[in-house]
Every structure is written in C-alpha cells, then in structure tokens.
Amino acid sequence: MDKSTTIRILLLGKSGNGKSSLANTIFGETAFKVKNFNDLKTFVSEAKIKCINGRSITLIDTPGFFDQGRSEDEVKPELMRCITECAPGPHVFLIVFKVERYTEQEQAVTNEILQYFSDDALKYAVVVFTHGDQLPEGMKIEQYVSQSEGLRGLVKKCGDRCHVFDCKYWKNTEQEDNYRSNQFQVAELLVTIDKMLMKNTGEFYTNAVLSEVEREIQEEAQRIRLSSKTTSEEEIRELAKINILKKQMKGATLWIKGSVVAVTGLFAAVSAWVISSRVGQTSTVVALPNQEILDQGFREIAESVVKAEEAIVPLIVKAGEEVGQTTVSVTDVAETGAWVIFEALTALYERTYDPYNLFV
Structure with a gap:
C-alpha cells in the first residue's frame, strides 16, 4: 500500500464503550471530545486526521448506532453522515467492546454491524477492548477471549485480531508489565493494521452505497474545483462532502413533501x-x-x-x-x-x- 494513502479507520460500538477515548489514545492527544450521558443525544460522527509513524490516518468516531432503543429513523441520518465521512470505504473497522461479560446485547451489536456492512467487513476488522483494568492480573486479551464462545467466534472471523486498552489507568508508559501500557498496545495495533492491509493488498471495504456516495463526492468536487481555482484539494473534498450530505438530507425532505401532496x-x-x-x-x-x-x-x-x-x-x-x-x-x-x-x-x-x- 502506498505510504501516501490515508488509512481510514472507522470505530464502531455501543455508547459508553470508550470509542472516543480510544481514538484519543491512538492519536496520543485529546482530538475527540469524550462524551457524557447528556452529549449522547447530539453526538454525531466526527473525523480527524493525523500523521502517525509517517502514515496519514483518519479516525472516524461514531455515535452508538447500535444502542438499544434507537429507532431506524434516528440512526439513518447519522449513518448517512458516517458513510459520507468514510467514503469510498474504510480500510479498518475497530469493533469496540468493554472487558466485561459478552452477553446477548453485545452479540446483537455484532449482528447489527454485519446487517449494515455485511460479513465481508470482518476481513477489515479488529476487535478492540477497553477498560483493560478489568482484565485479571497476568491475563492477556487472547486468554480472556478464549473463555467466551461468542467472543472466540467473532475474533476468529476477524482473523484472530484483537487488542486491549485502558484509557484511565494505563497512561503511564513506565509500567512494570509492558503489555499493560497503552503506548505498547498502540504500537501493536498499528502493526496488526499494517499486516491486515498487506493481506488485503491495500484494498478498503466498500459496497454499493459507499461507491455511489464517493461518485457523488467526486462529481461535486469537480464542480467546486472549476469554480474556485485557489481552494486546496483537501478543502475541496470537505466542501464536496458537506454539499452532498446536505443534498441527501434535502432529498429526504422533498420525499416527505411528495407524500404530503399525495x-x-x-x-x-x-x-x-x-x-x-x-x-x-x-x-x-x-x-x-x-x-x-x-x-x-x-x-x-x-x-x-x-x-x-x-x-x-x-x-x-x-x-x-x-x-x-x-x-x-x-x-x-x-x-x-x-x-x-x-x-x-x-x-x-x-x-x-x-x-x-x-x-x-
């Protein structure tokens, strides 16, 4: 994979699983706001770019698409924004869970992810656990996973790729046990991602929806490019994404208007x-x-x-x-x-x- 290519990493999981804190840990800075309960209703997908070890990485933090009680109508607009942000498709899915018992609720989250993105997405996925302080002393995450049939099956489908972080207690890099260091885990995660990219020959996950959104973004970017000779390519793409998202949402409004006429x-x-x-x-x-x-x-x-x-x-x-x-x-x-x-x-x-x- 070309080193100049930006790696798009999409974080998925329930609200409260620590996606934003994980994104900050990967970046090594507070780039994403860590949400509290009151923020969850207004939280939208957020994308940030940073160069890490000479590689350009875009992290896309998402709200709890798969929280219980959220209706499809609530999820659709935000999923639309998420798709626009990660078009033409993510190179990596980070499926985020807490270190806790893997229940039917967590299994339901996995099932919903696959409903939205298909089983093929697991070829591009890494399972990441947060709240690593809950991991029994001396135990590694692979041993923890092996104790649950559900987790074991999911991680196996993800090519046995899994890592663990603790955004509260593992910040000190001078740990006696290097394994329980976020710095160590970030380095290991990046190695895992590089190996996965090589296995996937640098390709990213995509589907018909992502491909169509990317086509629309490129067409809009060309229109902006012709009308503004001084705007940078990065700014052009951001403007194009905003315009396409607005167009999609207006399309939904017009559909409602047509129904009213009928x-x-x-x-x-x-x-x-x-x-x-x-x-x-x-x-x-x-x-x-x-x-x-x-x-x-x-x-x-x-x-x-x-x-x-x-x-x-x-x-x-x-x-x-x-x-x-x-x-x-x-x-x-x-x-x-x-x-x-x-x-x-x-x-x-x-x-x-x-x-x-x-x-x-």
Whole structure:
C-alpha cells in the first residue's frame, strides 16, 4: 500500500464503550471530545486526521448506532453522515467492546454491524477492548477471549485480531508489565493494521452505497474545483462532502413533501390534531379519525411539529385567523394549515441545518 494513502479507520460500538477515548489514545492527544450521558443525544460522527509513524490516518468516531432503543429513523441520518465521512470505504473497522461479560446485547451489536456492512467487513476488522483494568492480573486479551464462545467466534472471523486498552489507568508508559501500557498496545495495533492491509493488498471495504456516495463526492468536487481555482484539494473534498450530505438530507425532505401532496387529507387530520393539542383551539378532529390508517411516517411528522412549536405554532394561529375562524376544521387545515406547517418545518430545517450536527 502506498505510504501516501490515508488509512481510514472507522470505530464502531455501543455508547459508553470508550470509542472516543480510544481514538484519543491512538492519536496520543485529546482530538475527540469524550462524551457524557447528556452529549449522547447530539453526538454525531466526527473525523480527524493525523500523521502517525509517517502514515496519514483518519479516525472516524461514531455515535452508538447500535444502542438499544434507537429507532431506524434516528440512526439513518447519522449513518448517512458516517458513510459520507468514510467514503469510498474504510480500510479498518475497530469493533469496540468493554472487558466485561459478552452477553446477548453485545452479540446483537455484532449482528447489527454485519446487517449494515455485511460479513465481508470482518476481513477489515479488529476487535478492540477497553477498560483493560478489568482484565485479571497476568491475563492477556487472547486468554480472556478464549473463555467466551461468542467472543472466540467473532475474533476468529476477524482473523484472530484483537487488542486491549485502558484509557484511565494505563497512561503511564513506565509500567512494570509492558503489555499493560497503552503506548505498547498502540504500537501493536498499528502493526496488526499494517499486516491486515498487506493481506488485503491495500484494498478498503466498500459496497454499493459507499461507491455511489464517493461518485457523488467526486462529481461535486469537480464542480467546486472549476469554480474556485485557489481552494486546496483537501478543502475541496470537505466542501464536496458537506454539499452532498446536505443534498441527501434535502432529498429526504422533498420525499416527505411528495407524500404530503399525495395524501393531503390524512396530513390535514394530523395537523388539526396537533393544532388542537398545542394551540388550545377547538377542532372538529379531537382524536385521530382512524388509528389504523395513521402510519408511522405521519406520526413522526406530527411529533416534529410539536418539537418545533416555537417556530410553527404562531404560524398555525395566523393561518386560522386568515380564514376567519376560531374553530379549525379538517378542510381548513388541508387548505391552509397543512402547507403552513410544512413550509415552516422546511424553513426551520434550512435555517438550522448543520452538516456536523444533524437534526439537533
């Protein structure tokens, strides 16, 4: 593999497993913010580049895609950003676990990773354990892995590649036991990665989605390149990624808009329900007319309206005043309120859009 090629390393695992601390340990500096519980709801994928031992390495830290209770709709936007950051594909997956009992929950995380990226991803994967202070004295991580059938099977599928770190207690490089030193483990991890890259002939993991995103990034980069002769290639690619991500998210918004056009009556029912519950006006639609026909997509639209009440409710009230009524009917909402709500949502989205912090 060409030494000038940047190695893209994607960290995956549950929230709280120590991905950000591990990334800082690999870089030898505080490049990534270590999140607390309050940060987890707004945490988005983050990419940093550093030269280590003459090699350019990009670490991509990710939120807990695979946390229990996270819906697919919550995961999709952030997964989109993650894919944009690591396109055309990662050279290395670091699958991060704590040194603790390997339960069905941890197995479920592994299964979800493979659902998103396929079994082929394990050819590019290293299993990394954090909280190494929990490792029994004198035991190495390979011995620990051998005690669990689930872990043993996963590590075997990853080419028997595994390492252990402790970001709290193993910082001192003057350890009596070199094995329990983060400096030693980082050096060993980089050796493992180099061996894996050689085995994979320098290739990176990719799939149809990653390839398509990379194609779009390159096309956008060419457009930027032609319009700006002074922008560096690094800046051009970053701008291209931001623009593509914004385009993808707007595409999702337009899809919702198309759905509203197709079923204005149903959307009106949802709108009237929101108006009656948030504004306090009486409505001919006190409850949703038919629970069975209200699909999950429109329930989420209603919830979005409620969350954005400060921007939207005044506009809804104004819409009611414009039709000269204190009672809001389904027809009224269909004609005025539905599009007022949607346009308000769109305006709110465009004003607050931040590609590094989607849907806060």
